[in-house]
Amino acid sequence: MGKWARSCALCHVTGEAGAPIAGDSAQWQRRLAQGEESILQRVLEGYNSMPPLGYCMSCEVKDFRAMVGFMAGINQ
Ligand code: HEC
Numbered sequence: 001m002g003k004w005a006r007s008c009a010l011c012h013v014t015g016e017a018g019a020p021i022a023g024d025s026a027q028w029q030r031r032l033a034q035g036e037e038s039i040l041q042r043v044l045e046g047y048n049s050m051p052p053l054g055y056c057m058s059c060e061v062k063d064f065r066a067m068v069g070f071m072a073g074i075n076q
Pocket of ligand 1: 008009010011012017018019020031038039042043047048049050051053054055056064067068
């Protein structure tokens with residue numbers, strides 16, 4: 001997941017600024033409870049300290065969907 005390592009990982013490995021940590025499924029379950037469409041919208045548009053597109057300008061929605069699944073511990 002090279003795109004993930006160059007973008008999302010900057011914050012989602014350490015939990016920078018309150019970012020949910022990759023692999024912490026309890027944190028991710030709480031986030032995913034809002035529904036996939038809503039969570040992907042926040043990735044595209046940004047949400048508090050989460051920047052729009054999460055610094056991955058070349059990512060498409062399918063990439064973001066895979067990245068969220070990866071961080072949540074689904075489809076690894
Ligand atoms: C500059 C740091 C930073 C980067 C880079 C970043 N994030 Fe985040 N992300 C955050 C922070 C901080 C939050 C928590 C925002 C909040 O809940 O206030 C967050 C929250 C999220 C959430 C949960 C949103 C919600 O509705 O609860 C998702 C999904 C997410 N990030 C996906 C990604 C993806 C995918 C990438 C890479 C393409 C990425 N992030 C890159 C900082 C970052």
